Amino acid sequence: xxxxxxxxxxxxxxxxxxxxxxxxxxxxxxxxxxxxxxxxxxxxxxxxxxxxxxxxxxxxxxxxxxxxxxxxxxxxxxxxxxxxxxxxxxxxxxxxxxxxxxxxxxxxxxxxxxxxxxxxxxxxxxxxxxxxxxxxxxxxxxxxxxxxxxxxxxxxxxxxxxxxxxxxxxxxxxxxxxxxxxxxxxxxxxxxxxxxxxxxxxxxxxxxxxxxxxxxxxxxxxxxxxxxxxxxxxxxxxxxxxxxxxxxxxxxxxxxxxxxxxxxxxxxxxxxxxxxxxxxxxxxxxxxxxxxxxxxxxxxxxxxxxxxxxxxxxxxxxxxxxxxxxxxxxxxxxxxxxxxxxxxxxxxxxxxxxxxxxxxxxxxxxxxxxxxxxxxxxxxxxxxxxxxxxxxxxxxxxxxxxxxxxxxxxxxxxxxxxxxxxxxxxxxxxxxxxxxxxxxxxxxxxxxxxxxxxxxxxxxxxxxxxxxxxxxxxxxxxxxxxxxxxx
Numbered sequence: 001x002x003x004x005x006x007x008x009x010x011x012x013x014x015x016x017x018x019x020x021x022x023x024x025x026x027x028x029x030x031x032x033x034x035x036x037x038x039x040x041x042x043x044x045x046x047x048x049x050x051x052x053x054x055x056x057x058x059x060x061x062x063x064x065x066x067x068x069x070x071x072x073x074x075x076x077x078x079x080x081x082x083x084x085x086x087x088x089x090x091x092x093x094x095x096x097x098x099x100x101x102x103x104x105x106x107x108x109x110x111x112x113x114x115x116x117x118x119x120x121x122x123x124x125x126x127x128x129x130x131x132x133x134x135x136x137x138x139x140x141x142x143x144x145x146x147x148x149x150x151x152x153x154x155x156x157x158x159x160x161x162x163x164x165x166x167x168x169x170x171x172x173x174x175x176x177x178x179x180x181x182x183x184x185x186x187x188x189x190x191x192x193x194x195x196x197x198x199x200x201x202x203x204x205x206x207x208x209x210x211x212x213x214x215x216x217x218x219x220x221x222x223x224x225x226x227x228x229x230x231x232x233x234x235x236x237x238x239x240x241x242x243x244x245x246x247x248x249x250x251x252x253x254x255x256x257x258x259x260x261x262x263x264x265x266x267x268x269x270x271x272x273x274x275x276x277x278x279x280x281x282x283x284x285x286x287x288x289x290x291x292x293x294x295x296x297x298x299x300x301x302x303x304x305x306x307x308x309x310x311x312x313x314x315x316x317x318x319x320x321x322x323x324x325x326x327x328x329x330x331x332x333x334x335x336x337x338x339x340x341x342x343x344x345x346x347x348x349x350x351x352x353x354x355x356x357x358x359x360x361x362x363x364x365x366x367x368x369x370x371x372x373x374x375x376x377x378x379x380x381x382x383x384x385x386x387x388x389x390x391x392x393x394x395x396x397x398x399x400x401x402x403x404x405x406x407x408x409x410x411x412x413x414x415x416x417x418x419x420x421x422x423x424x425x426x427x428x429x430x431x432x433x434x435x436x437x438x439x440x441x442x443x444x445x446x447x448x449x450x451x452x453x454x455x456x457x458x459x460x461x462x463x464x465x466x467x468x469x470x471x472x473x474x475x476x477x478x479x480x481x482x483x484x485x486x487x
Contacts, residue, residue: 093119
């Protein structure tokens, strides 16, 4: 009996170890041995999943000069009804590959792309929209394109998450303004945002912020992260803006936070990506170019560094230097209360307290390109969870353009964990009574973030007839937010 108990205990230990310390592998059921090569393509920068679960990937062709769009099914097999053999090479305009760009799958399952394109010898910031078969959507804008009246030379970042507007980050290093602009998808500047449609990310005395990343938070405020400083010695920096473009003065130091992590003009420090966790904390990913270092940092919802996180890298509370990394990381996803990081040639898991999660692949790290060295050109640009235990990557490699990894099934990566599409509101626009499809507690706030109505009881409708006409947001108890228009 004692021997049987010992055997059972050993089996239990092994089972627990297998659950919490599972290896990461390429998924052999995807493409060819876990990889799909897009012919004639040099770099794939972004991926997304359309409404039917197909994979949409965008990048540049072998000459680095034209836009490439590829479409596969969920398992990496090219969709033969899309373009030519599943690939569209768009030759009408030259693609400016080093500029900011973005990919969005619309509610109509169209492919919307922002980029800088060369038309008649001039660079233009442009939106292009394609149909499900890869043809240009001629019903969008001017025969499928919308050209923005915006200087393209220093467009640094773009956010096209929202269905109603886009945000563009702009800079002229050390000599001119750093700004955020707000546009509709018809190309119209929203002049109610900031100063006639523009927010200047500087006071010309104490700070400026280069907008390397823009994130719309769940309360609809705008988080801008990057680098700053008023000299050639850069600092990591971020700020928070209200939905109408005002600095949120109760956040950080009058809306702004900055810090010089490493002294010396030669080091370029910056934040590159942000996620918001279920508690409203901000998890930032950044790097230092000249030292090829990466780091992750955690701040609470008020913009204060979390001193319990990390190992005080750079002597700063709330920071953790990512080990074994020689090129700045750019991708970060939330999984449970841990963070999954994509860093050039590898995927790294970090615990919620800012330490390496050695249960992930037994070491905390999975190397995508086993033989890569700094500067050899093998790296991936984007990663998204496709299903539990399935992580899809796109990048630059002689081996693949799209790949899928088997990761531990307990890793449930959720880039927007607060979203729950089960709640709907109607009618919208509304004149008198706004209805919900389920009983809920809620809070209604205006475009300035001021609460105008609130219910602590679970109800299924609210009388909004006394509200002034305009745009409002309703936040439910599960943190889902919906926008509605009061007539």
